[in-house]
Amino acid sequence: MVGHVDGNVLAGPLSELFQFDVTTASARCVSCGDVATLACAMVYVEPASLIVRCRNCDDVLMVIVQEPDLTCIELRGMAWLQVPR
Numbered sequence: 135m136v137g138h139v140d141g142n143v144l145a146g147p148l149s150e151l152f153q154f155d156v157t158t159a160s161a162r163c164v165s166c167g168d169v170a171t172l173a174c175a176m177v178y179v180e181p182a183s184l185i186v187r188c189r190n191c192d193d194v195l196m197v198i199v200q201e202p203d204l205t206c207i208e209l210r211g212m213a214w215l216q217v218p219r
């Protein structure tokens with residue numbers, strides 16, 4: 135391994151990732167291995183957050199917290215997120 139660069143190198147790949155309808159992306163649940171588009175997930179709407187749960191096992195896939203000055207996305211319930219090109 136040669137070393138590392140800073141996170142600015144992510145600007146290109148991540149801007150590609152979030153320029154489309156994210157609900158068409160497929161995710162794999164860490165808990166049960168189910169693969170489905172985000173549109174198929176179960177979403178619980180709280181006053182300041184969206185809790186996204188697996189359609190198969192009900193474990194949390196993702197939490198989106200919306201504050202007036204920022205949005206925070208926690209993705210630890212997904213093994214991966216696959217984006218169609």
Ligand SMILES: [Zn+2]
Nearest residue numbers: 163166188191
């Ligand atoms: Zn699951």
